[in-house]
Amino acid sequence: MSLIVKKVAQLITGFIFLYGIYIIVHGHLTPGGGFAGGAIVAGAYILQTLAFGRDTLLLKKKETNTSLSESISILIALMLAGAGFFIGTKVFFNNYLPTGKIGDLVSAGTIPLYNIFIGIEVAAALLTIFLALLIYKEEIEE
Amino acid sequence: MEVTLSILLGFMIIGAIFALHAKDLLSAVIAAGIVGYSLVICFLLLKAPDLAIVQVVVETITLIIMVAVVLDSTREELKVKIDTQQIFNISLAFIFMLALIFFFVQATDMLNPFGQHSLRMASAYVGETAAKTGSANLVTGVLFDFRGYDTLGEATILFTAAIGVLTILRIKGKK
Numbered sequence: 107m108s109l110i111v112k113k114v115a116q117l118i119t120g121f122i123f124l125y126g127i128y129i130i131v132h133g134h135l136t137p138g139g140g141f142a143g144g145a146i147v148a149g150a151y152i153l154q155t156l157a158f159g160r161d162t163l164l165l166k167k168k169e170t171n172t173s174l175s176e177s178i179s180i181l182i183a184l185m186l187a188g189a190g191f192f193i194g195t196k197v198f199f200n201n202y203l204p205t206g207k208i209g210d211l212v213s214a215g216t217i218p219l220y221n222i223f224i225g226i227e228v229a230a231a232l233l234t235i236f237l238a239l240l241i242y243k244e245e246i247e248e
Numbered sequence: 249m250e251v252t253l254s255i256l257l258g259f260m261i262i263g264a265i266f267a268l269h270a271k272d273l274l275s276a277v278i279a280a281g282i283v284g285y286s287l288v289i290c291f292l293l294l295k296a297p298d299l300a301i302v303q304v305v306v307e308t309i310t311l312i313i314m315v316a317v318v319l320d321s322t323r324e325e326l327k328v329k330i331d332t333q334q335i336f337n338i339s340l341a342f343i344f345m346l347a348l349i350f351f352f353v354q355a356t357d358m359l360n361p362f363g364q365h366s367l368r369m370a371s372a373y374v375g376e377t378a379a380k381t382g383s384a385n386l387v388t389g390v391l392f393d394f395r396g397y398d399t400l401g402e403a404t405i406l407f408t409a410a411i412g413v414l415t416i417l418r419i420k421g422k423k
Contacts, residue, residue: 134384134385136385137385138298141302142302145306145309149305152309207382217382224392227406227407228406231406232309234413238413239413239417
């Protein structure tokens with residue numbers, strides 16, 4: 107890509123990444139949540155990859171890492187849900203943490219934790235799909 | 249607001265029809281993007297910012313991937329000859345369409361008029377979500393607490409999709 111695209115991508119990627127994290131962390135207070143924030147975080151990585159080519163992310167290694175973090179985060183979300191079965195009443199997805207004051211950043215029990223792990227899962231899944239399309243295309247061409 | 253929504257819906261229909269009939273595949277992909285981005289504005293007008301955020305991000309990412317695919321493969325549409333097998337398929341599709349329309353008309357007779365639904369569950373959610381879960385955002389409270397199974401299922405679908413892409417696209421295999 108040209109110099110203008112590279113420079114604008116350099117300037118903007120950090121802000122997009124931070125905005126995605128903001129959307130994930132404030133999911134229980136403002137519009138958005140795990141899915142929207144995860145997609146925005148994945149978008150930041152995709153912008154970086156499109157502007158600078160595949161060499162910036164050292165893709166052959168990173169692709170396995172995104173797949174790993176995706177698997178681990180969905181496992182943790184399942185374990186959080188399963189923990190509700192053993193703590194207190196026997197309900198899957200039970201909200202067993204104290205809910206706190208409405209409107210605080212640390213409130214709403216387990217909802218922010220689910221938001222964070224679903225966000226990691228969505229970002230890793232979208233990035234894995236994008237990188238798979240990129241890497242295997244180059245493997246075919248070789 | 250109805251006037252704005254009607255204009256947007258007409259715009260979406262025009263974009264979809266153009267996407268079907270465009271000679272160049274790249275302009276067809278861009279025209280399909282019109283539908284998605286108009287849907288974002290529709291969501292904003294209908295006061296659903298959660299959905300609008302998700303839609304604008306996912307639409308952008310899919311548009312990027314589609315443009316990349318079109319630029320890599322071919323920009324011209326393939327010509328397909330119509331034989332008896334395809335005539336059979338098309339007529340079968342029309343028969344299913346007529347049957348679906350018949351059943352939809354039957355089903356909509358049973359519903360309340362538009363805008364006056366009897367939402368027993370929804371009124372309970374709207375009233376008690378903040379008190380029961382402590383979440384200021386109603387949508388997240390419903391998605392991650394009352395309807396936790398739905399969210400888990402959606403995350404599992406994405407997980408399965410990523411694994412499926414990795415499995416299908418790997419031609420050389422791991423060394």
